[in-house]
Amino acid sequence: MSHKPIVMVSSYPPRLCGIATFCEEAREFIQKANPHREVLVISHTDGRGEGVFPLIDTTKRDWWRPVARKIEQLKPYAVHVEHEYGLYEYHDPRGVGDGNDGFLDLLEAIGHLPIVVEPHTVHGRLRDFEADFIYKLTQRSHVVLFKCHYQKWRLDWTFHGRNWPTPRNIMVVPHGARSDKRWGVHEIPALRREFGLDTIGLSDHVVGMIGWIQSNKRWDILLSMWEDIHAEIKARTGQEWDLLAAGAMRDPHHKRDYEEWKSDVQMLAGKGLAHYHEFIPRGDDYYKMMAICDFIVLPSTDETQSGTLARIIALNKPYITTAPMEGLTAQTLESQGGLLFTTKKMLRSQVIKLATDENLRLKLGENLKRYLENEVCWEVVAQQYNKAYQLARKAVRTGQPVVLEMEF
Structure with missing residues (x-):
């Protein structure tokens, strides 16, 4: 041989x-x-x-x-x-x-x-x-x-x-996508403690925007609406949901957007509605930070395929992403594991829909589990x-x- x-x-x-x-x-x-x-x-x-x-x-x-x-x-x-x-x-x-x-x-x-x-x-x-x-x-x-x-x-x-x-x-x-990076619900409190998130008042339910902070990721779209979305979710369910924005800047060409979006998150944090956590999104930490979230929002406006999405799939996390958007849309249709949006109004609706429907979150997560194990692991x-x-x-x-x- x-x-x-x-x-x-x-x-x-x-x-x-x-x-x-x-x-x-x-x-x-x-x-x-x-x-x-x-x-x-x-x-x-x-x-x-x-x-x-x-x-x-x-x-x-x-x-x-x-x-x-x-x-x-x-x-x-x-x-x-x-x-x-x-x-x-x-x-x-x-x-x-x-x-x-x-x-x-x-x-x-x-x-x-x-x-x-x-x-x-x-x-x-x-x-x-x-x-x-x-x-x-x-x-x-x-x-x-x-x-x-x-x-x-x-x-x-x-x-x-x-x-x-x-x-x-x-x-x-x-x-x-990895098939060895999934944590059970009972393991999430320990992950929160690992990143010090247990001491900052992070709610039990979390929407995440996790990864490298780049201009094409367009975190500002959700940030601009989060206060209104938060109020609507609480009115419908009585639940407190936090927005966790976590990551770091990789390319200095994106510094302006990085600083603006970080400031926007910190303003929301001052109102008790969101939290910002700076970390290098690589290795186990990248997966662990996503695992803490109930679902992920990936509002990218330029992508053919995405390492961020691969990690979302690895964790079987329901998600919301932009359409029509190259590989993001293709994998969402193939996996049946996420929701799509094409306008700000639609993003607002999809975030509220996913936050207020636990059964839908479970269904999308199971779809991603099958997709991961059969197609993309x-x-x-x-x-x-x-x-x-x-x-x-x-x-x-x-x-x-x-x-x-x-x-x-």
Whole structure:
């Protein structure tokens, strides 16, 4: 039996980056699904850890050359690449980007090895650059992994409109979610104590907005209505519900919104209606903070798929999110585990509906449990990755491209 390693190419912790966190978690479960192989990572220069090679330096035009050399040395079973445009962009002295040309050069340099690429941003309506890039990406990879089915059938529509052939080497593998991060009701008081939330008067019932505080997350939408919503819920049920806004700023470009929204929460806190908790949303703390909440509101206005939603699903937490919004809407429809809104009025209605109907919360939670266990848990996703690796290896061995079924 061959024990060649699986080599991942990605950003990696301690970088505070969604793709880095994703890669760390994916690597854990790929390793469990392949106990006789090493799963190694070639990362950017700030990556750290056992089996991590920090070689990607995009301040250099030919950053991909040492990466290609290292991959050759490792003699991989398969190369699994996590892609996000910003991760591999070289900027010249004028600040002009190379349009990810270096990334495509890397794929060409290792094209004789089995290549699986997992792009994390594939919008339903592609810009010209994105469409061209995805075409070139699929030509230089043996298998390309999309997160959602809509991405695949929309690509077919987009390419037909340009009189381009639709790539047939695209496989849909959903964003993985952990199945080992669920807490029982009896365990929640201990989690509250762990974060000091037992001493600040947090109500028994909690609506959560949890995660990295970014402009596209639009916490302000719910914050602007929460006082009115709180009063309506209390009038209908007699129950006190708190809004828990917890997270931290990752990107200094979002500082203005971060400061404004934090101030808004603190104003509500002064009225006894909400609480703000600053923490780095990574690791167990991210899951524990969500576990404290009865349900989560994710009012994002720009997303193709979401690590935040993956954690919500992992915890089987009912949720409310924006629609139509790429992967957020797709996974909500597929899981039947959340409610959607498209206007402020509708968000208000959905929050009140979920807060006043415990049976609905239980039903949505059970739907998420089934969806997690049958469709998106990492144990299932890792086996789909293994299938992708096998397809890529067969393509290299036979010289025949991978041809997969169309969606529609």
